Amino acid sequence: xxxxxxxxxxxxxxxxxxxxxxxxxxxxxxxxxxxxxxxxxxxxxxxxxxxxxxxxxxxxxxxxxxxxxxxxxxxxxxxxxxxxxxxxxxxxxxxxxxxxxxxxxxxxxxxxxxxxxxxxxxxxxxxxxxxx
Amino acid sequence: xxxxxxxxxxxxxxxxxxxxxxxxxxxxxxxxxxxxxxxxxxxxxxxxxxxxxxxxxxxxxxxxxxxxxxxxxxxxxxxxxxxxxxxxxxxxxxxxxxxxxxxxxxxxxxxxxxxxxxxxxxxxxxxxxxxx
DNA sequence: CACCTATTTAGAATCATTATAAACTAGGAC
DNA sequence: GTCCTAGTTTATAATGATTCTAAATAGGTG
Numbered sequence: 001x002x003x004x005x006x007x008x009x010x011x012x013x014x015x016x017x018x019x020x021x022x023x024x025x026x027x028x029x030x031x032x033x034x035x036x037x038x039x040x041x042x043x044x045x046x047x048x049x050x051x052x053x054x055x056x057x058x059x060x061x062x063x064x065x066x067x068x069x070x071x072x073x074x075x076x077x078x079x080x081x082x083x084x085x086x087x088x089x090x091x092x093x094x095x096x097x098x099x100x101x102x103x104x105x106x107x108x109x110x111x112x113x114x115x116x117x118x119x120x121x122x123x124x125x126x127x128x129x130x131x132x
Numbered sequence: 133x134x135x136x137x138x139x140x141x142x143x144x145x146x147x148x149x150x151x152x153x154x155x156x157x158x159x160x161x162x163x164x165x166x167x168x169x170x171x172x173x174x175x176x177x178x179x180x181x182x183x184x185x186x187x188x189x190x191x192x193x194x195x196x197x198x199x200x201x202x203x204x205x206x207x208x209x210x211x212x213x214x215x216x217x218x219x220x221x222x223x224x225x226x227x228x229x230x231x232x233x234x235x236x237x238x239x240x241x242x243x244x245x246x247x248x249x250x251x252x253x254x255x256x257x258x259x260x261x262x263x264x
Numbered sequence: 265c266a267c268c269t270a271t272t273t274a275g276a277a278t279c280a281t282t283a284t285a286a287a288c289t290a291g292g293a294c
Numbered sequence: 295g296t297c298c299t300a301g302t303t304t305a306t307a308a309t310g311a312t313t314c315t316a317a318a319t320a321g322g323t324g
Contacts, residue, residue: 013270013321036311052273057312073259075203075211077281078311091248102246111240112260116223116232119262126258127205128244130251145290147302168280184304189281209312210280 002027010066017051021059025069031084033072033099036060039081072099073125089126102128134159142198149183153191157201163216165204165231168192171213204231205257221258234260 003022007014063069072080091100135154139146195201204212223232
């Protein structure tokens with residue numbers, strides 16, 4: 001129920017599948033990172049039924065467009081998404097291949113001195129790679 | 133000739149293919165960004181002959197491991213590489229899908245306040261997305 | 265209910281990248 | 295130079311994430 005309005009207000013029909021995906025993504029204390037593959041498994045575990053991969057892709061792209069999810073820029077064969085859509089950055093542990101959130105206050109202000117004519121800064125993303 | 137020693141000193145045999153790829157990648161005034169697909173075309177244009185895709189992949193991975201190339205962390209279906217291996221950052225123009233270098237001096241110092249036990253910072257990469 | 269359009273779906277298609285295994289080659293030993 | 299061997303190259307097949315397709319289904323409005 002709690003996601004009905006969220007979806008309706010975004011112009012997305014609140015289908016059974018979308019509501020289930022909302023539950024898995026947003027009905028948690030903490031935000032988290034995931035790949036489509038991991039989300040697929042999580043949906044199966046949490047709800048007991050399967051949603052077609054095509055639908056999962058459709059849905060997360062729709063959610064991303066609406067600002068409910070963010071892609072994390074990182075080189076990997078799979079795309080990583082983040083349910084934390086506030087401005088923040090990431091550690092990437094190269095050995096464990098794990099992402100760790102860096103809150104905005106964990107990173108000093110970032111001052112971009114160069115300007116490009118006719119372009120505005122939309123976002124600034126910092127990836128800090130960690131090794132042992 | 134100029135890349136023979138570079139390759140030998142890295143423990144890479146200076147094959148015809150690797151020397152040609154060195155020419156295309158490093159024999160330029162300016163550094164540049166590329167995908168494997170673009171590199172493949174560039175090799176054909178510059179040298180007139182074709183190098184197998186498998187060889188191109190092998191070679192750029194070898195070069196990356198030796199520190200002659202860097203991957204640029206960005207979400208794309210293709211992997212972007214950079215012949216500029218100095219510490220620096222990137223603008224990404226969302227509309228034109230173009231990468232633009234940000235020299236280190238274009239970005240103020242970045243202060244990471246959070247520490248992870250037993251881990252060292254290997255690199256810090258900033259991606260600044262641009263819109264119109 | 266009836267209708268229309270958005271959505272879901274299984275499966276096929278795409279495409280970057282990696283694996284395979286056979287042919288080739290650099291470079292040292294003789 | 296010839297031989298030898300491990301490192302390379304190559305065409306091709308395999309992989310795997312993502313996207314496409316077209317048919318079936320389901321919201322939502324009248």
